[in-house]
Each structure stands twice: as C-alpha cells, then as structure tokens.
Amino acid sequence: MAERRKTDTKAMTQPRYTGIPTFMRVPLAGEDWSGIDIGLIGVPYDGGVTNRAGARHGPREIRNQSSFMRTIHHVTRVNPYDLVSVADLGDVLFTKLLQHPGALDEIETVFAKIKGHGITPLTAGGDHTISLPILRALAKDRPVGMIHIDAHTDTWQMFQGSKFSHGSPFRNATEEGLLDPKRVIQIGIRGAQTTADGWDFSQKSGMRVVFMEEFAEIGVDAVIQEARRVVGDGPVYLSFDVDGLDPIYTPGTGTPEIGGITTLEAQKLLRGLRNLDYVGADVVEVAPPFDPTGNTALVAATLMYEILCLLAERIDSRR
Amino acid sequence: MAERRKTDTKAMTQPRYTGIPTFMRVPLAGEDWSGIDIGLIGVPYDGGVTNRAGARHGPREIRNQSSFMRTIHHVTRVNPYDLVSVADLGDVLFTKLLQHPGALDEIETVFAKIKGHGITPLTAGGDHTISLPILRALAKDRPVGMIHIDAHTDTWQMFQGSKFSHGSPFRNATEEGLLDPKRVIQIGIRGAQTTADGWDFSQKSGMRVVFMEEFAEIGVDAVIQEARRVVGDGPVYLSFDVDGLDPIYTPGTGTPEIGGITTLEAQKLLRGLRNLDYVGADVVEVAPPFDPTGNTALVAATLMYEILCLLAERIDSRR
Amino acid sequence: MAERRKTDTKAMTQPRYTGIPTFMRVPLAGEDWSGIDIGLIGVPYDGGVTNRAGARHGPREIRNQSSFMRTIHHVTRVNPYDLVSVADLGDVLFTKLLQHPGALDEIETVFAKIKGHGITPLTAGGDHTISLPILRALAKDRPVGMIHIDAHTDTWQMFQGSKFSHGSPFRNATEEGLLDPKRVIQIGIRGAQTTADGWDFSQKSGMRVVFMEEFAEIGVDAVIQEARRVVGDGPVYLSFDVDGLDPIYTPGTGTPEIGGITTLEAQKLLRGLRNLDYVGADVVEVAPPFDPTGNTALVAATLMYEILCLLAERIDSRR
Amino acid sequence: MAERRKTDTKAMTQPRYTGIPTFMRVPLAGEDWSGIDIGLIGVPYDGGVTNRAGARHGPREIRNQSSFMRTIHHVTRVNPYDLVSVADLGDVLFTKLLQHPGALDEIETVFAKIKGHGITPLTAGGDHTISLPILRALAKDRPVGMIHIDAHTDTWQMFQGSKFSHGSPFRNATEEGLLDPKRVIQIGIRGAQTTADGWDFSQKSGMRVVFMEEFAEIGVDAVIQEARRVVGDGPVYLSFDVDGLDPIYTPGTGTPEIGGITTLEAQKLLRGLRNLDYVGADVVEVAPPFDPTGNTALVAATLMYEILCLLAERIDSRR
Amino acid sequence: MAERRKTDTKAMTQPRYTGIPTFMRVPLAGEDWSGIDIGLIGVPYDGGVTNRAGARHGPREIRNQSSFMRTIHHVTRVNPYDLVSVADLGDVLFTKLLQHPGALDEIETVFAKIKGHGITPLTAGGDHTISLPILRALAKDRPVGMIHIDAHTDTWQMFQGSKFSHGSPFRNATEEGLLDPKRVIQIGIRGAQTTADGWDFSQKSGMRVVFMEEFAEIGVDAVIQEARRVVGDGPVYLSFDVDGLDPIYTPGTGTPEIGGITTLEAQKLLRGLRNLDYVGADVVEVAPPFDPTGNTALVAATLMYEILCLLAERIDSRR
Amino acid sequence: MAERRKTDTKAMTQPRYTGIPTFMRVPLAGEDWSGIDIGLIGVPYDGGVTNRAGARHGPREIRNQSSFMRTIHHVTRVNPYDLVSVADLGDVLFTKLLQHPGALDEIETVFAKIKGHGITPLTAGGDHTISLPILRALAKDRPVGMIHIDAHTDTWQMFQGSKFSHGSPFRNATEEGLLDPKRVIQIGIRGAQTTADGWDFSQKSGMRVVFMEEFAEIGVDAVIQEARRVVGDGPVYLSFDVDGLDPIYTPGTGTPEIGGITTLEAQKLLRGLRNLDYVGADVVEVAPPFDPTGNTALVAATLMYEILCLLAERIDSRR
Ligand SMILES: [Mn+2]
Ligand SMILES: [Mn+2]
Ligand SMILES: [Mn+2]
Ligand SMILES: [Mn+2]
Ligand SMILES: [Mn+2]
Ligand SMILES: [Mn+2]
Ligand SMILES: [Mn+2]
Ligand SMILES: [Mn+2]
Ligand SMILES: [Mn+2]
Ligand SMILES: [Mn+2]
Ligand SMILES: [Mn+2]
Ligand SMILES: [Mn+2]
Numbered sequence A, B, C, D, E, F: 001m002a003e004r005r006k007t008d009t010k011a012m013t014q015p016r017y018t019g020i021p022t023f024m025r026v027p028l029a030g031e032d033w034s035g036i037d038i039g040l041i042g043v044p045y046d047g048g049v050t051n052r053a054g055a056r057h058g059p060r061e062i063r064n065q066s067s068f069m070r071t072i073h074h075v076t077r078v079n080p081y082d083l084v085s086v087a088d089l090g091d092v093l094f095t096k097l098l099q100h101p102g103a104l105d106e107i108e109t110v111f112a113k114i115k116g117h118g119i120t121p122l123t124a125g126g127d128h129t130i131s132l133p134i135l136r137a138l139a140k141d142r143p144v145g146m147i148h149i150d151a152h153t154d155t156w157q158m159f160q161g162s163k164f165s166h167g168s169p170f171r172n173a174t175e176e177g178l179l180d181p182k183r184v185i186q187i188g189i190r191g192a193q194t195t196a197d198g199w200d201f202s203q204k205s206g207m208r209v210v211f212m213e214e215f216a217e218i219g220v221d222a223v224i225q226e227a228r229r230v231v232g233d234g235p236v237y238l239s240f241d242v243d244g245l246d247p248i249y250t251p252g253t254g255t256p257e258i259g260g261i262t263t264l265e266a267q268k269l270l271r272g273l274r275n276l277d278y279v280g281a282d283v284v285e286v287a288p289p290f291d292p293t294g295n296t297a298l299v300a301a302t303l304m305y306e307i308l309c310l311l312a313e314r315i316d317s318r319r
Helices: A055-068 A103-116 A128-138 A169-175 A197-205 A212-231 A263-271 A295-318 B055-068 B103-116 B128-138 B169-175 B197-205 B212-231 B263-271 B295-318 C055-068 C103-116 C128-138 C169-175 C197-205 C212-231 C263-271 C295-318 D055-068 D103-116 D128-138 D169-175 D197-205 D212-218 D220-231 D263-271 D295-318 E055-068 E103-116 E128-138 E169-175 E197-205 E212-231 E263-271 E295-318 F055-068 F103-116 F128-138 F169-175 F197-205 F212-218 F220-231 F263-271 F295-318
Strands: A038-043 A086-091 A120-125 A144-149 A179-189 A208-211 A235-241 A277-284 B038-043 B086-091 B120-125 B144-149 B179-189 B208-211 B235-241 B277-284 C038-043 C086-091 C120-125 C144-149 C179-189 C208-211 C235-241 C277-284 D038-043 D086-091 D120-125 D144-149 D179-189 D208-211 D235-241 D277-284 E038-043 E086-091 E120-125 E144-149 E179-189 E208-211 E235-241 E277-284 F038-043 F086-091 F120-125 F144-149 F179-189 F208-211 F235-241 F277-284
Touching: A038 A055, A038 A103, A038 A295, A055 A120, A055 A277, A055 A295, A055 F055, A103 A120, A103 A128, A120 A128, A120 A295, A128 A169, A128 A235, A128 A277, A144 A212, A169 A179, A169 A197, A179 A197, A179 A212, A197 A208, A208 A212, A212 A263, A212 B263, A235 A295, A263 A295, A263 E212, A277 A295, B038 B055, B038 B103, B038 B295, B055 B120, B055 B277, B055 B295, B055 C055, B103 B120, B103 B128, B120 B128, B120 B295, B128 B169, B128 B235, B128 B277, B144 B212, B169 B179, B169 B197, B179 B197, B179 B212, B197 B208, B208 B212, B212 B263, B212 E263, B235 B295, B263 B295, B277 B295, C038 C055, C038 C103, C038 C295, C055 C120, C055 C277, C055 C295, C103 C120, C103 C128, C120 C128, C120 C295, C128 C169, C128 C235, C128 C277, C144 C212, C169 C179, C169 C197, C179 C197, C179 C212, C197 C208, C208 C212, C212 C263, C212 F263, C235 C295, C263 C295, C263 D212, C277 C295, D038 D055, D038 D103, D038 D295, D055 D120, D055 D277, D055 D295, D055 E055, D103 D120, D103 D128, D120 D128, D120 D295, D128 D169, D128 D235, D128 D277, D144 D220, D169 D179, D169 D197, D179 D197, D179 D212, D179 D220, D197 D208, D208 D212, D208 D220, D212 D220, D220 D263, D235 D295, D263 D295, D263 F212, D277 D295, E038 E055, E038 E103, E038 E295, E055 E120, E055 E277, E055 E295, E103 E120, E103 E128, E120 E128, E120 E295, E128 E169, E128 E235, E128 E277, E144 E212, E169 E179, E169 E197, E179 E197, E179 E212, E197 E208, E208 E212, E212 E263, E235 E295, E263 E295, E277 E295, F038 F055, F038 F103, F038 F295, F055 F120, F055 F277, F055 F295, F103 F120, F103 F128, F120 F128, F120 F295, F128 F169, F128 F235, F128 F277, F144 F220, F169 F179, F169 F197, F179 F197, F179 F212, F179 F220, F197 F208, F208 F212, F208 F220, F212 F220, F220 F263, F235 F295, F263 F295, F277 F295
Parallel strands: A038 A086, A038 A120, A120 A277, A144 A179, A144 A235, A179 A208, A235 A277, B038 B086, B038 B120, B120 B277, B144 B179, B144 B235, B179 B208, B235 B277, C038 C086, C038 C120, C120 C277, C144 C179, C144 C235, C179 C208, C235 C277, D038 D086, D038 D120, D120 D277, D144 D179, D144 D235, D179 D208, D235 D277, E038 E086, E038 E120, E120 E277, E144 E179, E144 E235, E179 E208, E235 E277, F038 F086, F038 F120, F120 F277, F144 F179, F144 F235, F179 F208, F235 F277
Antiparallel strands: none
16 A cells, blocks of 8 residues: 555645635645545536536535635544545546536546545535446445435436436436445435335335434434444445535525525534445535525535544544 | 316426426416315515515515425325315406505405305415405404414504504404404514514413414424414414524515524424314515525425415315 | 417516516417417526536526516517517427437427427527527528627537537537528627637638627627628528626626627617518527526516517518 | 804715714714705605615615715815715604605605705605605795606606506606706616607607617717706706616616616716706615615715715805 | 613614614714713724634624614513613724734723723624723723633634734633633534644633533533523623524624524523623624625624623613 | 746636636646746735725635636737746735735745746735735836726825725835836726825826726727827836726725726727736736625636736747
C-alpha cells in the first residue's frame, strides 16, 4: 500500500469566503491519486430526474458552502484529517451527457478507478440516478448492504421510457445483484404515489422500510439500533438523499416532500452509525437553483463532514 | 342523486411541471357540476387582511404546486379518487371586488350553489375573511362545529371601520348562529395582541382554545382526542390558516407568528381526524408574494391533499 | 375548411391573478382541434441544454404571466381575437423524456398533427432544441426561411455525444433541407466561443448574421429592412430565443450573454415584420428557476402576444 | 407667513444603514407643521389596485432606500435643503381602510391640512388611486395641469363595481373639474388593453398622450418641450407612476408593462422641467413584495430627490 | 429618581406596514433620556465578523419587522408597557467606524451614558463583538453573570491580528473581570472548529457549556433549571446570538451552524427565566443581506419582545 | 525572461457548471509563478466600504460565474490564450484583516511580488480601497495614468476616522504620487453628495471627469477618443467599479446609483481602448449578497474577459 499523504488543512483556517472552493478546502488531487484514503468527488449529473433539474449544479455549490466546515468534531472530538488522507478528486467529466443512460458508464468508470486506488469515495451528486453506477463499481464483487435516507424508496420502475431514473437506482441495483436487500434499510419514506409498486418492491425484496411516521414514533435511537441490526458487520454503502430531510432544511431539491427529518435528527442518526464497514457514501439531490439562501448546500456539506468522520474513523481503525 | 363521475387521474402520472395546473391536476368542472362529490375551488380574495395582502394569489400558486400531489396516501393507502369524484370548480369570479364587504355576498352565492349540487367544497383562499360567507352558505340551516388551526382566534372585533376582516370571521359566524361555539376547537393560538378581546370572546362563548404552549405540552395525540371530543358526531367544518404553522414552513402569509406547529404535527393531527361529519374545509392565508421558495404553497397543497382524503373517506363511508 | 371558432375573451377581463392560467387566458382546445387558426402550445422539454436546465418549466410560467396580456394592441390597434380563432392546445405530452433525442420525435408528431389541422403554431419552449422537430413537421414539404433572434447562431456541431442540443438545431435543419439558409437572418449574435465553427457555418451556408455590434450600429429600422429583404415573400418561421435580449430583461435563461437587445427594440423589430408569410413561431429558453421576479416569463408572454398579432393579421389578410 | 425652519441634514452624513429611516433622513415633523416648505409624506394605501397589491408597503421601503440620498445635486449643484425647509410628515393614518373608497376621504383631509399650512406635498404612494383625493385637496379652488408619467392613462371607467381604482383617478379628476385636460400631458403610455376607452377619454378630453413609441422616436428633449408647452405657466401637479419605467428598473410594481422608459431618460426629463408652478407631486405604485433587490424603491427615492430639487428651486425663486 | 414616562402605544394599534419603524413602534427618545426604564437601542456595527458581514443592517431591519409586535403577552398576559417606560434610543452613532477596535470605545461611551440614566438597555446588534464594550459599561463596577445562547462559545483567541472579533468577546470580558465565569452558562454550542481552544477556555474558566446535543437530550425545562442555578441571584446579562437557533429560523446570520435550537424552545427558555436580576440584554448577529424572507429579523424582534417582558417584570417588581 | 507557459484551456470546453471554479477556468498557478504573463487574482477585502459590505465575497462569485467565459472574442476574434500565458494566482491571503488599514500592506506585498515576476495583474475585488495598495506596488517607480469607470470619483477625504476608504483611493494615490492626475479620466460619475469636495479635487488636480450626463450626450465613441487623448502613450492602469454601470446590470454592489452606463456601452468602450500601455487592471465592488440572480458577477466576469483581451494583445504586441 502506498504511503498515506498528510492532508494539508491550512486553508481551513482562512476566512471562509476566501480561496478556491474545493470540498472542505482540502487539496485538489490532480492526476496522482496515490496515498489517498478518502476521495471527495462531484458527479454533476441530473439526467435522470423526473421533475425539477438542477442537481447538476450540486457539486459546485456544496463545494462553495463546504468552506464553512472545519476540522474537529464538537461531539466526538474526531479530527478526520488527523486520521486519514483526504483529497478532492474533482468532478466526473463527461463526454456523453446527452446520451442517457450511457453517461452512467462514464460515472462507473471513474468509480472503478477510485476503487482501484483503494480510495473510499464520498460523493456529492447529482441526482440519485448516480448511485447505480457507483454501486456497479463498488459492489462489483459482492452485494453490499445500504443505509438509505430518503423520502422515496427509489425502487420504482420505468419512467418516461427508461429504467434509469432517480426513482429506480435501488431496484436496478437489487436486480443486478449489487445490493443485498436483506441488508438494506430505507429511512424517512413518505409522500403519495400513483402506484404502490416501489414501496411493494422494497418490502417484498426484504428491505427494511422506515416510513416517516414510524421514524417519528420510535425516535432516532431506535432507528439507529434498527439500522445497525439490518446492515450488520458486512460491507455497507450510505446514501443520503437530501429530500429525506424536511424541505425547510433542503428546499433546493427536485422532489420535496413535506413532513421530513430534521437536521438535528439526521446528525444524531449519523453519529449513531460509527464503525460500520463503509465502502463509500453519497449525498445527492442538492439542486441549487431552488435554494435561495444556500442552506440546502450548507446542510449537504455538513452531512458530508459528518460522514467523512464516520469513514475516517473506520479506515483508521482498520489500519 | 346524480351518478358519480369517475375522476380522470391520467394527468397525475405526467411529469409535474407539465400541463395546465388545475388543483391536483383533476379535471376542470366547466359548467356542468352534476355528479361531483368534492369540489376544489379557489377564492382569490384578500380584501379583509389587516396587514400584508397577497392571498389573492393563493389559489393560483397552490394549484401550481399541487401538481406535486399524487393519488395513494402513503400511510392510509387511501386513494381518494377511487372513492369519490373530484373536480376543480375554478375560482369564484367577482364583479364587486372593490366593494368590500359586498364581495363576500358573491362568495356566498357560489357556495350556496355548491351546496345545492350536493358537493362538499374544499377551498383554497384567499384570506380568512372568506370563511364567513362560506359558512353562511354551508351552515345556513343549522350551526356547525369547527376544527380551526390558526395562530389567531379570529374572533376579534372591528378593524379599520369594518366588522369583516380576517381577524373576525368566527366572531361574526358565532353571532350569526352559523357556528356552535361549544363545538369549536381552535388550535395553535399564539402571539401578542393589543387587547385580550378576541381570546376572551372565544373562551367566554365556549370554544376550546388550545394555545401553542398547551399544544407543545400535551402533544398531538392528546389534541386529536380533544378535537374529536369537542366536535363530536355533528356536522363540522375544518378551517386551516397556514399561519398556524411555524413561519419556517409557511413564510408566505400575511401575519406570521414564530413558534408554531410543524408540518409533521399538522399531518398527524389531520390523520387523527378521520370520519368526522365534514361539511367542507378550507386552507387559507397563502400569500405567494412573500414565499420565495414556493414551500408555503407546497405545504398548502399537501394539506389540501390530506384533507381531501378525509372528505373522500367520509363521503364514501356514507354511501 | 372548417368554420372558424370565435375566441372567447371573457376571461381576459377578469383580474389577472384569477382563474386557470391558459396562454393569454384563451380557452383550452381539448380534443377537438377543428376551426382553430392559431394554436398556442407548450413544449416543456429541456433535454438538449448545454448548461443550466429549467426551460422545462417555461410553458407553465409563461402561461402564468401571460394573464397580464389583453386584447387590443396599443400601437396597431389590432385585436387578434377579432381576426382569428386562437386556442391553447396544452402541452406536448411525452412518453420518452429520458430517451433523448427520441423525445424529439414525439414533438414532431404533435406539430405534424397541428399542421394537419391547418393550425399555425405559436410555441412556448422549452430549450431551442425543440425548433428542429417543429421544423421537421412544418417544413417537411419545402425549406422555409427564418427570422432568428438569439445571442447564439445555434449552428454548432456535436455537444457531449449528440448532434441534437440547443446549440445545433439550425445546423441540423439546414443539413436536413428544412431551412433555406439564404433566407435566414440571425439577429443579436454575441459572446465568446471556443471555436468559430458555428459562426462560420452560418456565414458559409449563406445566412445573414447580424452580430449585436452591427445591430447597435445600424439600428432597428435597418435591421427590419434587412430581415424583410432576406426572407422575402416565401414561407418563414420566426424563432425567438430570449437570450437574444440582454439578461437584465431575461435573467431566467440557460446561457445568458451580457450586452444584448432591449425589449423596446425587440418590440419595434417585431412590429416591423408584419405581413410576412409565417408558417409558425416560437419563443424559447425561458428557465423560470433563474427568474426570481418573473420578468423573463412576462417578457416572453408579451413577445408571444406581439407575435400573435403578426400571425393573426397574416392569416386574416389571406382569407 | 411663519418663519421657515432650517432643515437639519446632519443625519445625511452618517453611514446610510444607520438611524431611523425618515424620507431622505430629514427630521420628522411631529405635531407642529409650521414653517415647513415641503412635506414628504407617505400614503400607505393600495385599496384601489386592479391586480397585485403591495403598494401599501411603498412608503416604508422608499423611506428605507431614501437613506442613499444626499444633499447636492451633481448636475445642477442645487442643495434643496439650503433653499427650503423640508420635513417628513409621517404617513396618512387611516381609520377606515376597509371602507373603500371612504378611506380616500381620510387622505383628502390630510392634504387639505397640508395645503392649509402652505406646505407643498411630495408624496410616496400607495397606488395611483391616491392621486384623486390629493387633487381634491390641492385643486379644490381651480383646475390644475399635470405632467403624468405612466404606462397607463389611468382614465378608465369602472373596475369591479367601483369608479375609484388606480385605473381611473384622472378620469374622475377631470370629471370633477380638478384637472384641466388641455393642460395635461401623459408620457410613456403603452400595453394592450381590453377596450380603447381610457385612451379615447384622454385624447377626446384634450390631454396630450405621448405613447412610448413616440417617446422613443422623438427623444427626451422633444418630450420636455412638449410638456412645457402643454402645462404652460399655470399651476401644475406632477404624478410619477413607476410603471412608466421599464420593469427592469421597477419590477416591484402592480401592473408592469415591458418596453418602458429608462431611469436616465426619466432623470433627464425631470431636469428639463425646472421652474414650473408646482402645487405638489407624487411617486406611486412601488410594491416592495415584488422587488427582491430593492431597486424599485431606490429608483423611487431618487426620483423623489430629483422632484424635491424641482419643488425647492420653485419655492425659493418665488420668495 | 425621575418620574417614569408612560409609554405611548397608540402606534401599535395601526396597521403594521404604516408609520416610522422605531423598535416595537415605541416613541423615539430624542435628546431627553430622563424617566426611561428600558432603552431599546441599535448598534449597527459588524467590524468584528470573521466571515459574512451584514449585521450592520440588523438594527434597521429588526426595527422594521418589530412593527409586527404588540402589547399583551399571550402566555403571561404581561403588558410591558403597563409596567415600565420604554423608548427607542436610536442607534449608536460612530465617528471611527474604520478604526476597529477603536469604534468599540464609542459603543462603551453610549452604554455608560445609558447606565448613568438608570436605563436598562435592550440592544439589537450588530455582530457579537459589541457585547464586550456593552459589558465594559454595564459591568464596570463588578463582574456579572451571563445567560448566553449561541452556536459558539465566543471565547476564542486572536482572529486576523485582533483580539476583538465576534469570536472573542466573552474571553476578553472574562479576562477583563467583567464576567464571573462561574455564573455564566452557554447554551446551544455546536459546530466543528479548527482548535478546541475556545471550548477549553469556557470549561476551564468555569463556565457551564450546554452543547446542543445535551440541550436536545435533557430538554428545555432542565436547561432552564441549570441556567437559574448557574446565574443565581446576582446581576446577570442576557446575550442572544441568533445563530444559536437553527438556520432555518435565522438564515440571515454570518456564521450559521445547522442542527440548532427551535424558536419554540427559545421562547420557552426565555419564559423560564423570569425575575432574574437583569442588567441588560442583547440580540445580535442578524445579517439582513442573507435573509430573503425577513424571518430572521422577525424572530429577533420577537425575541426582543420576550426579553422586554422579562426586563419589565423585573424592573416593576423592584419598585 | 522565463519561457512563457501555454495556458491549458481544456476545462473551458466542459459544461460550465462542472469542475473547480478558477477564474475563466484557467489553471491555478500554485507556488511557481514563473512564465506567467497575466495573473488573475482575487482580493477578498471590503474593510473600506462606507455603506453595504459584501465585496469580500466578490472573487469567489466572479470565479464561479466566469465559467461562462470562453476563448475567442466574437468581435475581434482574439483568443487571448493563444497570445499569452494566463493563470489564476488565487486570492491574496490576509493575516491582518481586522487591522484596517494595515491589511492594505498585505495587498501591496502580493502585488509587488506579482510585478517582480513580470506578471500583469487583472484583479477581482474587493472594494475600491484595494486599488491604492495595488497602485503602490505597480506605480512605485513612476506615476501612471488611469482610465477609471465609476459612479464616484473616489477622491473624497476622511470617512469615519480614516483616509483609507473606498471613497478615497485615488485622492491618496494622487497625493502619494502614484497617479498623474493629468493622465486620469473618470467616466460615469453621478449621484448626489454631501459636499463637492471629491468632484472638486478631481477637477482641480487635472483629472478629466466625464459625468454621466456628458457620457450620454457625447456618446461612447467620443468618450473613447477622450480617454485615449488623456492617457496617451504612457503606462496606464484600468479600474472598473461596477457601480459605474446602472444598478439594473449590477445590483450587487455597495453604493448603487441609478442612471448609469449600459453593459453594451461598457463593452464598446473597452473595445475602443486596445493597445494602450496597461500596467494592470481591476474590476471591483461586486457584492454578491445583494445580487440574487448572479448577473452582477456575470457582468464582472465578462468585463474581466474583455480586459484580458486588451492586456493580452498589448503584451503580445510588445514581444
Ligand atoms: Mn432518492
Ligand atoms: Mn428522494
Ligand atoms: Mn392567522
Ligand atoms: Mn386566520
Ligand atoms: Mn438559441
Ligand atoms: Mn441562445
Ligand atoms: Mn398609474
Ligand atoms: Mn401605471
Ligand atoms: Mn456569538
Ligand atoms: Mn455564534
Ligand atoms: Mn469606486
Ligand atoms: Mn463607485
């Protein structure tokens, strides 16, 4: 294994409006990806949305707001940059954006390269469609479990002539053998639908679906226990669709549903998920054109920081 | 009784940014109102506001955002369109907008016609003044009970030379014998006032006033039980002023008061009010000029969907 | 020929915030398209954009703002509804939105049907990609001329793996024999490019390109004369990309370029183009998510009204 | 005549975000109105609008933005505070806001009092309806001429059951003998209408109507000469509806019309109107809820400053 | 002691968009500060911010939104204006704004004068830097306790070459002997930091630090008890940084941290702090340029009203 | 002289919402500044503003919007990247932000280093105060001429206890012998002032002041001739304050003045200033918090592109 780089955090001590906005103000990786533990990466793609586009602008604006982030976690006192080497891998570049779903192959290729370098990816979307090619790369060898926060199960069928929309990634991933549905938990589900098809697929395939009402009823602590029970010790992917939160926190998203999770609950939830065997994670569906105050991107950046701490602790503990 | 129409829900399966924005994308009724169970209707009137106008734009923007709504309720699995016939009756048209309060008569006339067709109205305001002429039509024969969510009791006296403002509809309705105050519950009341007159009227007349602090103290379940106890089995009107919610959910309103109800609480509250004897309902005080993200109208549209399910179940169960 | 309908303009006398927002508040056509002279239609498609999406929301918001429009033109005193029958044909509905460029075929099919009914279409986009399938329907029999207002020539080549983007419709249309480049004028062109390829194609194929600087130099009257000279007496299509205007008028667009045309100039320009042989027209690239005041859609609606007068006069004069 | 007060301009040298926002940061008059030459006054009334309300918030926001104003005019080098005494008279207070048009009497009463004190009023609206009661007070003794900048002639008839809307003040004023139509010029008129009735009234009664197209054709200098010719030496009122400007300058207004006057043209126009016999002036139709940048109010405040210079010079020259 | 003035509350019964926006619409004090119990004052200074400026505009916009406030508290039924005399003292005026930290001396001078008049100040900031000079005036004679709501402890060291930033006021105040750290409680603390220095200073000096997670865990009632225990019977200052609240309530602030206190919790907290020995209070860090809906200022104004009731009760009870 | 680098322009061909936003998407220079002809640099400092802060955020947002820029100029067909080597030098980093005006020394130091490398700087501000330390570095050896576009002469005296505000840089620069006032032209000046002191200083010292009214009167071509005449063949600095433009183009600025220059005029003006002996240039006063659409930053980025072409041509012609 290549020697780990030490992350340069000097930029994080400058005023937060200064300098070039990389994710968390960590260094850009450039061409050389050796020695990186965790790669922060943007996937500016929203070719699979069913309603409002704009998540293509997500990586830029999350990078911008992520300058608010700093190093030492105020609860765990973890400083992820002390534990592991973190770099901004830039954005997935496309040459086939207008060839949906062909562009998904370009995403997969990049994540296969990331995996090849032994880097754990923490991705900023983009719409939720992108989780499928990411899983195709990361779960190529064996199915993984998943903790999935979202208002929607994303296990629906065809939309407008395509199996590949942001309503379907986890149905496809299950059918392609990338996800072990018995080790999948979906949290925060809500909102009317035109058919029950997606909800039914999740439940019939064995996923644990925590509708929003159950979430409110049993509370975060119980949801944490349930999540840990479901995913167990095996490899697990974490996928956070910001529409799982209430739209007062994340108005800048394509398909908002009222009555969602609070950020304080989400932070507590994530902090309850330490030391799982993460293979990667994403925060998706940030659509800046619908986010006049920038709070959606600030929330997403803070969630990425929380997840970064989870990934760093895990990697560090395995050394 | 005329044969019930089957609601055409095909438009609800199209992308939500397409097509003509009727309420919930149900068909426009046109001239023929026969065979309709539930009429969705707009009252674009804000001639009775005491502060910021703008609720005149409410029906348009609620219609616009209501395209986010779909058919099957994710908790109850009710599909209201399977149970009853629903149509968009259009807006009340006015010829005397500048003759306040004369314009209220034009509202009453339309709702008398709705009642005459055996249609249960679900109204999008408009400011809260409109509930008075609606009750004049619907409660003409006997006083009704009411579940009233609001930051304000709306039982105040004169404002700027008129008894007919959005601060007074339920005082007038009580005095006109349209409401049975013993069967009225007001939920979410808060905010300083220059006199205690309105609060006192509500309490002296026998209304059950749940101030916000009691709401937070006893919780939604207890409020539901209290509401069911108060209104009992008799006919009941449901009136939802969106300023009952915290202004983070509904900034687009004329007289916001901080420290209000959450949407999740409101949804739970409504779902606890199934199978009451509804004569109609309204969602009022959405003022789009003060709503930069559109969330206020999205909330209002979702509340209308929740209430639609209540009305549909009730009508269906009485068949 | 079927008998012409009389357009019902009653809704146009109501307050502009009331009622269902069809284009200009003309009646919805429904299933029966007979007897219509001019069809106002939305194409909510932005699958061909190279930068910011959002034009999919254009038709809805233009319809909304078009309620500001009325009947009698203050300069020409033309009332188009006295001359011809106008209807809102609704939106092109898609079943293959995620199969770009296959969705373009669905657009073409609808416009072929419009042409089949002898209706002149006036379209609200949507991104500029849609002009290609529209021309495939309207210019199927013989090439047409075109008056094209835009910051960009839209005669560029491949973008991200596709010939079919909003940067290329008129190159494709020329190559497919739908446009007679000698009878095409492009007005308002400006902004840096990475290659000169599109500018060169336009000029080499014989199109008359009026760069913004020439426009400012020679003035609107001279541009009008030039446009009339270029297109002559033959059939002509009018395509108005709102990014031809300065972004202070139309910030809500995908690829703004500063230093553009004013609305007053655009209005004068259009009024100088009376009595050409129009086969149809479009106003495209309105992206409401980038339009906080709604002015972009108001401008687009007003341009549609101006163009409606041009089309109506022409049709009436040919009777 | 009472001794003139010296205006305290000290607040104008403080940073513009500090202090209590009176108009121009001149002192509040309080109860004692003696010794004041020019009274800046707000009329927070929009009970006569035909479309979007919000002008009730105009005075507050114009006051707020007027803190940008300073003392010495950069073209004329006039310092109005050196010439005359200026005070903020506060807002017209109402007791009958919901008794339209009765509330107009309350406006008239205040302006009668202003006139009684020998004060020349410079008013911030409010919608254009308020110019009628202002003229009833100021032109009680003899008809006056008027320079009227607006997109609309405001000489229309009934709206929604009332003669008293912002579409009719100058028809009423003419019929009531308050305006001498031969000495009235209307500048910037444009936009489609449902009837020609208002345009016809203006022209038949003898008003000089400068449509926007003529304005652009002949230029500001010619319009100035025409205005001076029309109003001559007699008493004249100046009424500036901010929708006369293009909505890019003043989006925050109730009935915007594209293709309007620029601020630079408006400033030149006003500077061409020195030394007329002004009896008062108003700037109306600023609707802050539709003005996200505050530029509409800044424009209105700057126009008020320009007019203040006109009034001050005139008063000073008559001493 | 001078005779107490009776506060004129007449303006509070007018529509809330009318009139000159003093704090709560109480009278401006002018030159004569005798007989005033509570002075509402603005400090438009943000020269100590570490990130986004804008709090200089706080006093103006809080004044503007404070017109929403009225007299009688809906929970306690206290009318502060019945108990004490309240006036708006205007803003601190500066002559050395660009001489940071010298401008702090100008603030101190004004508060020394306030103290000299026996007035209890309730201040609208400005950034949190201003609490230091306020304490220098109010705690000159003996150290005071403090209830401090904030996301940050504000006990950090140097920032960009200065000890005097909004990250350090309470470290300086402790070191200057103005605060008794054993009688200080800090509530709502959260968010990553680059060093633990500030957290450590607070805890080592003896302050009681209630991190957000503890707040959520033990609940408001327990926090109230803890606050009362910590500050005891001695003199106490209340400092409310609006970034202690979640940014959904107060997006308009310089350094937002997600996962904060709700307004309902804050209101309950304040109502649990009656009858402490207050020497003054402030509400700081409202930055209107980042507050598109105005809700941040509305929240701040409402918090000021709640605190006003606390101060008034205390003063009244001591008479 | 070091060998010139070839600018890598590959990123400019990617979709404009992707990737890390450096200025114009040119490479970041990093530590090695050799071989660079033109350095794009940000100065995120607004410690000298007299009114609204926010220009500290200018460099970030201009970088963000500058991704809209491309390579080949559509009028001149110049591709600056073919002529010279261009790099993003990052932002000036500060250690003394709160020690105004000491922080200006840190700016000067960086520009001295830039000059030492033979790099021509093109700067994005920041407020206009920064032009003084830039000139201290660039004009250290001999006074330079200046083309200055602005609403204000910026030759005023003390503000709030400091000679060093954005109202004074060019008075200080003149007094320090950095500017040759006879070779300075100020264009677009307007707006009332409390004293005539600044205007007088400019004129008395020999600067050519083109007030806005003269600009409109004589037209851009004449202004170009005048500018070329004034600055002649000697070294010249170009300083563009975006408030020189009308606030409809650049609302996001600290001290807007209505009635300004259009972008089309500004572009024409700049294109008339080819082949002067530029020593550097800046675009200042972009304050993103006041720029809801982003147009101000887009304008600034486009102006920077125009100026980049000027600088590149000049450097290339001197080789
Ligand atoms: Mn999802
Ligand atoms: Mn989702
Ligand atoms: Mn209410
Ligand atoms: Mn109400
Ligand atoms: Mn185009
Ligand atoms: Mn274009
Ligand atoms: Mn008018
Ligand atoms: Mn008008
Ligand atoms: Mn603080
Ligand atoms: Mn803080
Ligand atoms: Mn300047
Ligand atoms: Mn300037």
